[in-house]
Amino acid sequence: MFSNIANLLIEAYEQYVYLPLFIQIALAFIIFAILATVFAYFIIVFKRYQGYVTEKRKNFITPKIEEIITDQVLLNEKLNEGIPVDEIEFDLKALNHKMFKKEWVRQALIDIIIQYRKNFRGDLGDLLRKFYLDMNLSKESFEKLKSMKWEKKIKAVSELTSMDIQISDVTILPLTNSTNPSLRSAARNAYIQLSKNEPFKFFDIATEPILPWDQLELYRIITTTKDIAIPNFSRWISYSSNKSVVAFCLKLIAHYDQQAAIPSVIDLTSTKDHFLRAAAINCLGKLSAEIAEDKFLRIYNTQPVNCQLEILKALGRIGSGKNLEFLKQEFMFSSNFDIRMSAAKSIIKHNSPASRILIDELMAVSSEENKLILKHCQNPLIKY
Amino acid sequence: MPNILIVEDDEIMLKAIKNILSKDGYTVTTAKDGKEAFEKLDKEEYDIVITDLMMPYASGLEIVSKIRGDVLKKHIGIIIISSVGSEETITEAFNLGADDYLKKPIMAVELLIRIRKLLANRKTIKV
Numbered sequence: 001m002f003s004n005i006a007n008l009l010i011e012a013y014e015q016y017v018y019l020p021l022f023i024q025i026a027l028a029f030i031i032f033a034i035l036a037t038v039f040a041y042f043i044i045v046f047k048r049y050q051g052y053v054t055e056k057r058k059n060f061i062t063p064k065i066e067e068i069i070t071d072q073v074l075l076n077e078k079l080n081e082g083i084p085v086d087e088i089e090f091d092l093k094a095l096n097h098k099m100f101k102k103e104w105v106r107q108a109l110i111d112i113i114i115q116y117r118k119n120f121r122g123d124l125g126d127l128l129r130k131f132y133l134d135m136n137l138s139k140e141s142f143e144k145l146k147s148m149k150w151e152k153k154i155k156a157v158s159e160l161t162s163m164d165i166q167i168s169d170v171t172i173l174p175l176t177n178s179t180n181p182s183l184r185s186a187a188r189n190a191y192i193q194l195s196k197n198e199p200f201k202f203f204d205i206a207t208e209p210i211l212p213w214d215q216l217e218l219y220r221i222i223t224t225t226k227d228i229a230i231p232n233f234s235r236w237i238s239y240s241s242n243k244s245v246v247a248f249c250l251k252l253i254a255h256y257d258q259q260a261a262i263p264s265v266i267d268l269t270s271t272k273d274h275f276l277r278a279a280a281i282n283c284l285g286k287l288s289a290e291i292a293e294d295k296f297l298r299i300y301n302t303q304p305v306n307c308q309l310e311i312l313k314a315l316g317r318i319g320s321g322k323n324l325e326f327l328k329q330e331f332m333f334s335s336n337f338d339i340r341m342s343a344a345k346s347i348i349k350h351n352s353p354a355s356r357i358l359i360d361e362l363m364a365v366s367s368e369e370n371k372l373i374l375k376h377c378q379n380p381l382i383k384y
Numbered sequence: 385m386p387n388i389l390i391v392e393d394d395e396i397m398l399k400a401i402k403n404i405l406s407k408d409g410y411t412v413t414t415a416k417d418g419k420e421a422f423e424k425l426d427k428e429e430y431d432i433v434i435t436d437l438m439m440p441y442a443s444g445l446e447i448v449s450k451i452r453g454d455v456l457k458k459h460i461g462i463i464i465i466s467s468v469g470s471e472e473t474i475t476e477a478f479n480l481g482a483d484d485y486l487k488k489p490i491m492a493v494e495l496l497i498r499i500r501k502l503l504a505n506r507k508t509i510k511v
Binding site: 066070074075112115116117118119120121122123124125 | 394396397399400403404407488489490491492493494
């Protein structure tokens with residue numbers, strides 16, 4: 001049979017050689033396309049088979065693992081007897097079961113323990129962690145950290161974070177500045193959760209940006225992680241050359257109302273980057289930094305519109321009442337609608353006798369459009 | 385022994401809670417989604433329903449609303465266990481008639497204490 005195929009191929013080649021060039025090229029393309037399609041189908045079938053086998057293995061092993069976790073952890077009698085978690089010993093026979101020698105079983109075990117730990121805290125959560133450590137599963141996680149594949153590294157970081165296992169700075173700090181955004185983000189999140197004393201140390205070495213979505217996630221972690229040491233974020237405002245770090249620190253300064261950071265933030269209002277300048281002005285407004293008002297007025301006319309809007313908002317938030325006349329002038333004479341709107345909101349936000357008199361005065365003398373703006377801004381349902 | 389229905393779409397959590405409660409002596413039934421929960425609620429009588437909030441077919445809030453809207457089931461105690469911790473959701477759950485709310489990750493001991501308290505309160509109300 002093989003000789004027949006070989007003869008057929010030789011015959012086909014002999015005919016191919018005598019064909020015109022453009023036919024030869026077309027045939028080559030057709031053959032290449034057919035081979036590529038067959039190869040692609042083969043890969044798809046192989047991957048699906050691999051997925052099927054993995055799923056089947058998982059379905060087979062999951063109940064067994066769950067049974068062991070239930071016996072050893074969930075229904076552990078020693079927990080009810082009040083024995084401290086550290087002193088509870090697991091059944092060695094269960095821990096040394098031969099199925100746990102296989103790598104894929106150990107990975108399934110890690111995944112299930114993590115799933116349980118996400119749902120349980122207290123003694124049960126601590127016992128799950130002890131089970132993970134006693135099974136020596138942290139070794140697997142640390143091995144994955146050494147992998148060349150970033151997906152594996154992310155998995156390792158996430159496993160160790162879920163199990164509250166410390167990762168040395170030498171290992172994790174370089175990952176917080178990885179060029180891969182996903183790995184960088186996972187490592188930064190882990191660093192904050194695991195490093196209780198200096199959770200923001202990675203800001204010092206961060207040259208890669210903290211992307212807006214990552215900032216949201218970091219913010220969530222920072223504000224929800226217990227016993228986290230909050231530093232004075234002004235140190236990064238002063239010397240970090242990473243603009244995203246500075247912008248993120250401004251948000252944290254405002255969130256934690258760090259009044260001590262005001263001088264550094266005022267200095268930042270002189271920066272050349274107008275987005276950063278706007279963020280600094282916004283932060284000063286949220287900090288109610290009355291001391292910054294004079295500078296705001298001094299620089300106002302030289303600023304782009306986004307910074308001018310932030311200055312107007314900040315004056316409203318500070319609400320000292322010293323600059324009502326300035327806000328009135330902006331509201332009455334600015335040709336920019338957004339400026340008039342922000343000035344009106346700021347006057348209303350003062351909510352003082354003087355500001356109320358001013359609003360009445362403006363309602364009497366303003367144009368129809370400005371009256372509409374004032375009425376709109378007085379609506380309490382519109383947040384500012 | 386008190387009859388408890390657990391409604392949870394996360395199988396691992398479902399089995400875990402079932403094991404913990406069974407060990408404490410409760411009769412436990414499970415449902416993986418809102419639809420299954422409604423079917424089981426129609427067939428059997430329960431003392432307590434423990435439900436997650438976000439599930440397929442019907443949310444935990446719908447389950448609370450259905451139980452409280454049915455005269456024959458009004459006596460059932462309802463505990464919500466969820467990772468959703470926003471004030472609005474908690475308030476809505478209590479407004480609809482939930483008795484208790486536990487945020488994931490939970491403490492097994494805390495869950496057992498709350499179930500015991502709820503059962504005791506229900507008994508007092510009945511008396």
